[in-house]
Amino acid sequence: MRIGLGFLTSWMIAAVVLAGAPAHAQKKARTPKVLTKTEVAPVAQAYAALVYKTYDELLGANQKLLSAAQKFVAAPTNENLEATKEAWKAARLIYSETEAFRFYGGPIDKADGAPAERGPEPLMNAWPIDEAYLDYVKGNENAGLIQNPARPITEDALIDANEKDGERNISTGYHAIEFLLWGQDLSTTSPGQRPVSDYQPTNKFAARRGQVLVTLTGLLVKQSEALKTAWAPSAPQTVAFMAEAPDEILRKILVGVTTLSADEMAGERLTVALEKKDPEHEQDCFSDFSLEDMKANQRGIEKVLVQSGLMDLFQKGRRKETLGLRRHLDIVSKNIASIPAPFDAILVDEKNPNRKKVETAIASLQKQARLIDGITQTWGLELNVQAE
């Protein structure tokens, strides 16, 4: 070891002292404006209220899904299966809106604390899924923990099995339930066609399958209830959120929407699906519901920006750019809406002319994040938006 440590020590300490000035101030010509509590408090208040209200709606939708699943398992008819699928879709749409509240370590994906305090996102939304981990698949008729009587079916056992030894080993959440309702999607013209007989006494594992379905939907109810409670107006989490520094509050809210837009929607859900040309890589691959999810994701982003008063705050900082963002929100919605269902038909066919539409949607989602990032430079906020 031969470096001059005395020299190193002195300059490192110098670095700390010098670092008092914000980094952005050094790189950019304009000095960032300081956000005041007066400006941000109403935004924080409205945001917390929106999050609380949306999780309340999610709780209601999950309760309906649970009732439908219980009814279906008790009386496994086609009609009850269809009703459960509809209830799943209704809950899924609200969940997709709540995804705008992810990515900053809030209650949904908090990485701190005891296991029970950690965010439930990996249990609620894990995807993509290796179906054979849970139930039979074409070519592997005996697969899955449902068909293995040695595996206990309790809430704890299913939680414990989720993402064990791999992120594709999914045993809980919306996509596991989706697979239990629709089954594998083996066609690009229709969603999965799980026969209702999978839940009827003629099937050897019907009771276990039904038990898993009800346990998992019950778990969603508990999780959405906990999220709602965390965001109640006087809950400690909400109080702590409101008490953060104004720029930190704004940073968190916007890391949520920009990460959803550029990394999750444009990246994981559209780019990877297009590039891998694999129908399993559409997000709701069993129900062919991915495009509806995507529209709801964008609704979630818009609600955060508009209903929490962020657009008004933006307008004060950067008027012209804010008008541009407002127009762009509509462009993104239109671009997503222009992709024709079913999504998997576009993915598997490299010559499908609608791939262009997906690429356009990807570009506009990335731009949406960049526009928000650009506006927040007024205050020197640091979002994780990629520069290009």
Add this chain to the structure above:
Amino acid sequence: MFRPSSWILILLFAPLSVWGQDKRLTQKLGGEGSVRSDSLDAFSFPVRNIKSANRKDFMVGKSFFRQNWVSFPASVESLEGLGPLFIAQSCIACHERDGRGRPAVDGKEEFRALLFRLSIPGSKEQQARFHGGPVPVPNYGDQLQNFAIPGVKPEAKVRASFTETSGSFADGITYTLQKPVFRFEDLAYGPFPKDVMVSPRLAPGAFGMGLLEAIDEKDILKNADPDDLDGDGISGRPNFTWDERAQKRALGRFGWKANQPTVLQQTAAAFNGDMGVTSPVFPHQNCEPAQKDCLAAKAKSTPEISQSDLQKVSAYMHLLTVPQSQALTEGQIKTGQRLLRELTCTKCHVETYRTGTGTEFAENHNQIIHPYTDLLLHDMGDDLADGRPDFEASGREWRTPPLWGLGRSRKVNPQTRFLHDGRARTPEEAILWHGGEGEGAREKYKALDQSQRDQLLTYLESL
């Protein structure tokens, strides 16, 4: 060491907040690509300065990193090739959320994120055949695979038990340490030879590797002092290992003994050794001649991961960002950094580099980074010695592991542990296990009072 100029200093820190009395700062440990994230996904983001042309490869590589491989033949052709012998079905199974793995600790669960390298001393000829690297154990190869596809026997089961020792700090407060003892049961291909050498290795975090590869070789070698000429009790030796693609000797940077020279080769080696997936870099199934069931298993005739898919996983590894440190006050940062230097930790856990321009991804070039490693080998004493040389690393030497991401590792994966065999339950226990060249630093740590120890650990946990 480069000469920092004032503009560099300014970029070192990002202010978290200019509000309130206690200004809290984060450090951009991975340069301008460092993102701020306090969520479970903290290790899973691309460098912020990723070029748009690389974004697709990053995303597809990320998907491969998470994908479960299946045995041949299967319905999805791009994912055929698991086994015949393997340890895990996916990369992410061990590098949980792109971070560190967790060893099995209950004595029942089978090991996955902790693997076991095997070798024998071998003859001169054998050593030459493996370019001076480990000579594989007949019947088992150079790594234990404790899982297999149907019809093939897993090589063994591994069980751990722990022995406890205790000690005390200078202030009289006591501590207890655990050391694992591993047993190998159900050896399917005969007993191990008497001269077998075994080295446990815990899956490290997968982030920041592109930046470590981008450090100029001369900046690593200038910290080396193999004969301890400066007499500070710390040597620091580079490991020279073998580059399979270039077919030449090369500086090792990755792995617990710095036995892999590049991100690409590290990735291909893990595909081959850990998942049984062949690639253009390592085209052979890892079946030994005595493993007849392994050799007889149906397999693809072409590499199971194509060159282009392997490149995408490699791009993912190169571009996975190091998150910024968690926010501390200026005072906390200053104190933590001062203690690290006073305890001489930073003699091996070298704080700062400016990366070069010699690697594939320009995003990682010319970055001021704080990995806290010299990427060199150090004798860490009897207690940590594995007794298994690996290229030029002796059975007592380990590569200084980077400390960036240390505290956050426990948030992303609360069940992770530290050191090569996962014996340390906390960063403090890892410090207390330091011996050999690290003994002086350990003794200085033990001499600190409780509040100073807490200050140091607070800083480490923020990284």
